[in-house]
Amino acid sequence: MRIVIAEVMHETNTFSNVPTTRDLFELWEWTRGEEIVNAHRGVRDFLGGMVDAAEQRGIEVVGAFAASAYPAGTITKETYDALLDELLSGIAAAGKVDAICLSLHGAGVAEGIDDLEGALIKSVRQQVGYDIPLIVTLDLHGNITEEMITEADILLGVHLYPHTDCYERGLEAVELAEKMVNGSLVPRMYRAKLPLIVPTSTTNLSPAKDINEVCYKWEKEPGVVDCAFFHGFPYTDIPELGVTVVAVTNNDAELAKRAAEDVANAIWEKREEFSLNILSPEEGLALAKAANAFPVVINETSDNPGGGTPGDGTYLLRAMLAADLKDACFGFIYDPEVAAFAHEKGVGATIEVELGGKTDKLHGEPIKLKAYVKALTDGSFITSSPMGKGSPVHLGKSVRLQANGVDILVCSVKTQVLDEQIFLLHGIDVTQYKIVSLKSSQHFRASFEPISAQIITVDSPGLTTLNFQSFDYKRLNRPVYPLDAVTR
Numbered sequence: 001m002r003i004v005i006a007e008v009m010h011e012t013n014t015f016s017n018v019p020t021t022r023d024l025f026e027l028w029e030w031t032r033g034e035e036i037v038n039a040h041r042g043v044r045d046f047l048g049g050m051v052d053a054a055e056q057r058g059i060e061v062v063g064a065f066a067a068s069a070y071p072a073g074t075i076t077k078e079t080y081d082a083l084l085d086e087l088l089s090g091i092a093a094a095g096k097v098d099a100i101c102l103s104l105h106g107a108g109v110a111e112g113i114d115d116l117e118g119a120l121i122k123s124v125r126q127q128v129g130y131d132i133p134l135i136v137t138l139d140l141h142g143n144i145t146e147e148m149i150t151e152a153d154i155l156l157g158v159h160l161y162p163h164t165d166c167y168e169r170g171l172e173a174v175e176l177a178e179k180m181v182n183g184s185l186v187p188r189m190y191r192a193k194l195p196l197i198v199p200t201s202t203t204n205l206s207p208a209k210d211i212n213e214v215c216y217k218w219e220k221e222p223g224v225v226d227c228a229f230f231h232g233f234p235y236t237d238i239p240e241l242g243v244t245v246v247a248v249t250n251n252d253a254e255l256a257k258r259a260a261e262d263v264a265n266a267i268w269e270k271r272e273e274f275s276l277n278i279l280s281p282e283e284g285l286a287l288a289k290a291a292n293a294f295p296v297v298i299n300e301t302s303d304n305p306g307g308g309t310p311g312d313g314t315y316l317l318r319a320m321l322a323a324d325l326k327d328a329c330f331g332f333i334y335d336p337e338v339a340a341f342a343h344e345k346g347v348g349a350t351i352e353v354e355l356g357g358k359t360d361k362l363h364g365e366p367i368k369l370k371a372y373v374k375a376l377t378d379g380s381f382i383t384s385s386p387m388g389k390g391s392p393v394h395l396g397k398s399v400r401l402q403a404n405g406v407d408i409l410v411c412s413v414k415t416q417v418l419d420e421q422i423f424l425l426h427g428i429d430v431t432q433y434k435i436v437s438l439k440s441s442q443h444f445r446a447s448f449e450p451i452s453a454q455i456i457t458v459d460s461p462g463l464t465t466l467n468f469q470s471f472d473y474k475r476l477n478r479p480v481y482p483l484d485a486v487t488r
Contacts, residue, residue: 002060003177004094005036005050007103008083008120009068011141013235013308014109015463015471016073017360022082025069027413032090036063044389046103046137049170057178062097064090070415071308080110087120088127099133099177100124103170106142106157107233114238118147125151133180135173139163141233144191144244153180154187155246157228159212161203162446164386176225187225187248190256192264194243195480195488197234198274199466200301200441204449207273214266215245218259223252227259229267234468235307239477243267268488271481276457278466281319284458285435289323293453294434297444302462303363304416304441310334311414312356313363315460316437321367321404328435331423332398332409339412342373342399349373351401355410363462371401371408375426379411385419385447393421400426407433416440419447 007029010020022030031039040047041055047066054061065086075083091100102124108116121136128134135154138144140161148155154176156169179185201208208229215227225248232242245267247259279287281300288296303313311334320330338353345351350372357366379395396412409426417438420430430436431451438444441464449455459466468483479486 001178001181002062002097003054003099003101003174004062004064004091004097005047005101005103006064006087006090007047007066007068008087008108009103009105010075010108010116011071011105011139011233011308012074012107012109012116013071013463014074014237015235016308018072018310020069020072020075020079022079024072025067025079028070029066029068031066032086033063036066037061043391044167044386045391046166046170049167050101050103050174053171053174057174059174059178062094064094071306073308075108075110075116077111080113080116084120084123088123091124091127097132098181099135100128101173101177102134102136104136104138106138106144106230107236109236109238114240115145115147117142118145118151121148121151133177135177137169137173140229140231142230143232143236143238143241144230144246145240146191149189149191149246154226154248155189156226157230157246159203159215159228161201161208161231162387162443164446166387185225186251188251188253188256189246189248190253190260192245192260194264194268195486196243196268196271197241197468197480197483198231198243199234199276201231201274202442202445207270210270211263211267214263218247218263221259223249223255224259225250227263229263235464237471237473237475239475241476242480275482276466278459279457281316281458281460284456285319285323287456288435289325291454295430295436295452296434296454296456297448297452298435298437298456298458299441299444300437300439301441301457302459302465303439304464305334305414305439306416306443307441307464309463310359310363311439312359313439313462314356314367315364316458317356317408318364318367320406320437325405325435327433328405328437329407329423329428329430329433330409330437331417332411334414335410336396336412339397339399339410342401342410343376343397345373347373347376369403371403373399374402374407375400377425379413379425381421381425383418384421387418387443387446395422398426400428416443418443
């Protein structure tokens with residue numbers, strides 16, 4: 001048996017003023033052919049699971065094309081055209097294969113294309129036809145459309161947030177492809193759509209944990225292959241934004257419908273429970289200062305680069321600098337200008353800079369700062385988080401500054417903080433600090449929950465704020481809860 005694997009991964013925040021170009025993809029991944037297989041073998045991501053599963057099963061695996069970019073604004077038309085051409089050319093170059101496994105996101109938007117994934121899958125179908133099995137892995141923040149359901153044989157969503165099960169979904173994709181090829185699986189899918197958007201909701205806590213339990217219960221039923229709760233991505237202003245449930249069965253369309261609708265009903269009954277208590281940075285810091293155990297981790301959810309924000313927001317850091325803190329660190333703020341200036345002046349220098357707040361006005365004004373340069377690095381390390389463990393990260397020129405009792409990390413490439421590696425790189429052991437602040441919504445929990453005494457989420461104006469009412473949705477199908485009063 002022979003399969004071809006490919007990836008086009010982007011979570012698009014349409015409210016961002018930073019268009020997603022080919023350069024932003026090439027900063028993270030733009031690879032072809034055998035290079036894909038070698039780069040992902042043994043890595044805990046979607047493609048890593050596909051590669052390992054194929055090799056464990058004696059299946060020949062061929063890489064077509066893999067591209068991923070950090071979340072940002074709408075993908076430009078030129079970039080989309082290049083992605084599509086590379087994807088189709090890579091699949092064609094693979095020659096005769098028995099199945100196709102695609103790693104996509106589910107919340108991609110390009111200029112003139114609301115449903116990136118549906119468009120890509122349809123284009124692949126137009127090239128290879130409908131006789132060959134096509135299995136797609138997706139992020140649980142996908143806004144799942146009917147076109148995705150129509151064009152793919154199987155859609156597999158991660159169940160966990162943080163996404164520590166991407167690797168397992170990759171394994172499963174190859175396993176199901178093999179079953180389709182040998183004739184033991186004839187998949188049937190059903191999508192249940194809800195007029196609902198939900199905030200970022202970790203799956204080890206209720207209510208998302210409770211919904212997953214309902215999904216798992218259905219997956220134990222004879223004939224049910226998969227049942228996934230897709231949270232949707234609330235920062236894409238498209239008509240089909242929202243929560244969905246996708247169920248896959250073995251040749252039983254009615255069973256797929258029953259499973260998906262049952263989980264959707266459970267979500268709707270718990271819709272009010274998804275609302276979160278929103279704290280300001282000042283309120284969060286007050287709680288952290290009063291805590292007796294440490295470290296206390298404060299996550300700035302409103303400027304989460306993993307959701308398409310600039311990563312240079314200043315609200316939390318400004319509050320920290322004014323709070324008379326000791327044993328506090330902040331990792332990290334995106335500001336290549338300040339990082340380059342610190343590298344120019346060297347360790348031991350005292351510099352005066354305007355830090356952050358350079359992408360837009362929404363995330364706060366630049367901070368006028370006088371700081372001591374404590375350490376300089378190249379920003380490179382290997383991910384240790386269960387999410388993506390083993391993958392290399394390159395954040396460019398990076399610096400550890402010290403000011404007003406706070407150790408501040410500044411990097412040249414934006415990303416959310418997944419684990420403690422960026423701190424360790426700069427000589428900071430987070431377990432020895434009382435307050436550890438970072439930019440992320442939920443993914444950081446995979447590494448930080450086991451080592452933290454408490455986690456406090458703070459919110460402020462930003463492109464991933466939990467306050468959905470602050471967004472000017474123009475294209476979203478209304479009514480939708482909680483923006484509107486909805487009866488279902």
